[in-house]
Amino acid sequence: MNAFNAMLELTRVSKHFTLHHQQGAALPVLDDVNLRLSPGECVVLDGPSGMGKSTLLKLIYANYRVSSGHIRVRDARGGSVDVTQATPREVAQIRRHTMGYVSQFLRVIPRVPAVDVVAEPLLEDAGDDQAAIDRAREAARALLARLRIPERLWCLPPATFSGGEQQRINIARGFIKPRPLLLLDEPSASLDAANTRTVVELMNEARGAGAALIGIFHDRAVGDAVATRRVDVAQFRSKS
Numbered sequence: 001m002n003a004f005n006a007m008l009e010l011t012r013v014s015k016h017f018t019l020h021h022q023q024g025a026a027l028p029v030l031d032d033v034n035l036r037l038s039p040g041e042c043v044v045l046d047g048p049s050g051m052g053k054s055t056l057l058k059l060i061y062a063n064y065r066v067s068s069g070h071i072r073v074r075d076a077r078g079g080s081v082d083v084t085q086a087t088p089r090e091v092a093q094i095r096r097h098t099m100g101y102v103s104q105f106l107r108v109i110p111r112v113p114a115v116d117v118v119a120e121p122l123l124e125d126a127g128d129d130q131a132a133i134d135r136a137r138e139a140a141r142a143l144l145a146r147l148r149i150p151e152r153l154w155c156l157p158p159a160t161f162s163g164g165e166q167q168r169i170n171i172a173r174g175f176i177k178p179r180p181l182l183l184l185d186e187p188s189a190s191l192d193a194a195n196t197r198t199v200v201e202l203m204n205e206a207r208g209a210g211a212a213l214i215g216i217f218h219d220r221a222v223g224d225a226v227a228t229r230r231v232d233v234a235q236f237r238s239k240s
Helices: 053-060 088-097 114-126 130-146 163-175 193-208 220-226
Strands: 008-019 025-037 042-046 068-074 080-082 099-103 181-185 212-216 229-232
Touching (some): 008 053, 025 053, 042 220, 053 068, 053 181, 053 212, 088 099, 099 163, 114 163, 130 163, 163 193, 181 193, 193 212, 193 220
Parallel strands (some): 042 212, 042 229, 099 181, 181 212
Antiparallel strands (some): 008 025, 008 068, 068 080
16 A cells, blocks of 8 residues: 555545535535645635635535545555545544544533543543543543533533533544544634633644644634644635
8 A cells, every 4th residue: 555645635626516406506616626734734724604614624524525526534554545435434434533523513412421422532442441431531521621611510411501511522522532633613613712722722732743633713813823824715616
């Protein structure tokens, strides 16, 4: 297998949506995206709302299928997986071990305590190893404390938490397991200044450890605090 030096590489990626309620009309969004991301970089996606920034992250994460082009992610063996061609099992493995997605929204898991929601990525790897389970929960408690979630909430399901508390639960869950590639969709939106600083610290710590980050930040100061370079998504906006 040939070595793949980038962490992420997009080659001639395009995306249009088919409007079935309008006789199958095509809605072009992105055209001919070429982008390469190396370990230790943080690329901030710039551009006004509606330019396709979130769509681009969802294409990388394989939530959306590309209309054309290729998206290659480095795998654990130093080769690459093209997520546009990957099987559902391969995509699941990439998400579990390689590529994390951190946003401001929490998909609430009913009746699961907040500490286990955060610890879940590590608990998946722990299996029946009680020592590993204990370490996962301890790491979760440390992140919850760092993100200022009151200790009285740790044993409660987050479904009834405030929006800001749920957002911090999601951030903790996204950062608890080191992954080589992190996709960030407004992770600090609506947070207060102290928690925003903590999220910036978490992102820079991940990058300093060699992770590659790509994200959307409408708060210019947050983007400036983490960016190694910026990419204007408007250049990829389809003209057709």
